Amino acid sequence: MEENIRKLMGLLKPMKVNIRPHLKTTKSPILAQKLVDAGATGGCVAKLSEAEVMAEAGFDDLLITCEIVGPVKLRRLVELFRNHRKIQIVVDSELGAVAVNEALSSSGIEQPIQVLIDLDVGLHRTGVAPESALALAQQITLLSHLRLIGVQGYEGHLQHVHGRETREAQCRDSMAILTTTASMLRQNGFDIQVVTTGGTGTAEFCATTPGITEVQPGSFIFMDSDYYNAVGGFFSQSLTILSTVISKSGSEHRVTIDAGLKSLPTDSGFSEPKNMPGVTYTPMGDEHGWLSWDDGPDVPLGARVEMIPSHIDPTINLHDFYYAHRKGVIEEIWPVATRGKVQ
Incomplete structure (x- = not known):
């Protein structure tokens, strides 16, 4: 950032x-x-x-x-x-x-x-x-x-x-x-x-x-x-939503994470898992989403997955805090102070 x-x-x-x-x-x-x-x-x-x-x-x-x-x-x-x-x-x-x-x-x-x-x-x-x-x-x-x-x-x-x-x-x-x-x-x-x-x-x-x-x-x-x-990589994607794999039911090439429509808006397309080539995200309701792949390593239950939002502004408006971290250490926590202020 x-x-x-x-x-x-x-x-x-x-x-x-x-x-x-x-x-x-x-x-x-x-x-x-x-x-x-x-x-x-x-x-x-x-x-x-x-x-x-x-x-x-x-x-x-x-x-x-x-x-x-x-x-x-x-x-x-x-x-x-x-x-x-x-x-x-x-x-x-x-x-x-x-x-x-x-x-x-x-x-x-x-x-x-x-x-x-x-x-x-x-x-x-x-x-x-x-x-x-x-x-x-x-x-x-x-x-x-x-x-x-x-x-x-x-x-x-x-x-x-x-x-x-x-x-x-x-x-x-x-x-x-x-x-x-x-x-x-x-x-x-x-x-x-x-x-x-x-x-x-x-x-x-x-x-x-x-x-x-x-x-x-x-x-x-x-x-x-x-x-x-659209515009390329001059600026880095510096914000992600941290999700968790909560279920592996249904398919050996798919897991369910705890980030759905209440976490990740879809008006600009679906969000993308960070550093997981070949893995795609599909929202599956308010609280859930699928991560799917054809080939690649298994994603274990409990794995933490960083999701890159497709549209940053409405994503931030869904969350209460930023967790500002550097080299794996959270340095500061900032409130999303104008969350919901749409009047």
């Missing part, structure tokens, strides 16, 4: 962009601080509830990358911002911006919250269309409790594209949308200081694009089999 952090900083720091890692991966203020100590500038979180936990732990230089909509969440945002003025948010609609402004203006807080326009650069999940960004920026300037500081554009649909050249070419197209829109806003008098984007699969391309000021990689710190198979 430490080597992955060093590699990322060594790769991106010379490119003169801020590195704001996405903490929806680690879900840990302890690891957030380790990343800042290594050279990161604050962090990102996906949800308001993640920001609440991070800020309470003393880590509040945060960009919340998902829109905050609805009266319950807006009340929580007001209380978070009341005590943590570094918080930044994104908006992608006039309605959403007005609602945030009304919540803050009725709170007695005078300082405006820093806002980025969320721009759709091809993912089509959230974000205003580029041709509508100017109108939204103009609306934000009319709102006393919002201060527009930048634009965000996440090309999430490109993170796992196989083939470096293909991934880079498609990423450059998305970056052109983002930087062109930022330049257009500046030409119309808006002080666009932050242009933030990127993930583990594209951060180096984003960082070398003129006009990009900040990147948001997250999964690099641990990696998973889906990312690893």
Whole structure:
């Protein structure tokens, strides 16, 4: 893990962009601080509830990358911002911006919250269309409790594209949308200081694009089999789920482990046993999974098997603690502090 952090900083720091890692991966203020100590500038979180936990732990230089909509969440945002003025948010609609402004203006807080326009650069999940960004920026300037500081554009649909050249070419197209829109806003008098984007699969391309000021990689710190198979082995797979062989019934070429759907998500394919070539994993319900092979050594009852997750973020959200070990010795135990914080 430490080597992955060093590699990322060594790769991106010379490119003169801020590195704001996405903490929806680690879900840990302890690891957030380790990343800042290594050279990161604050962090990102996906949800308001993640920001609440991070800020309470003393880590509040945060960009919340998902829109905050609805009266319950807006009340929580007001209380978070009341005590943590570094918080930044994104908006992608006039309605959403007005609602945030009304919540803050009725709170007695005078300082405006820093806002980025969320721009759709091809993912089509959230974000205003580029041709509508100017109108939204103009609306934000009319709102006393919002201060527009930048634009965000996440090309999430490109993170796992196989083939470096293909991934880079498609990423450059998305970056052109983002930087062109930022330049257009500046030409119309808006002080666009932050242009933030990127993930583990594209951060180096984003960082070398003129006009990009900040990147948001997250999964690099641990990696998973889906990312690893797509982008290669520059970063190591540094997190595994430790399982146990609990049954050998049914077949001489198959055993059952105690890691099923409650331990290892399957949205990006099945997890992979570490250092067990020819052995495949199949989930067999909530609590169980099969390890199967055609030829090879027998896997004994009670054997401990390390499983490499296929998708790191939802895997971490299923577990309570990290066990940080070096050369077979557990050095530290870190809580997954924002586990379940999806509000």
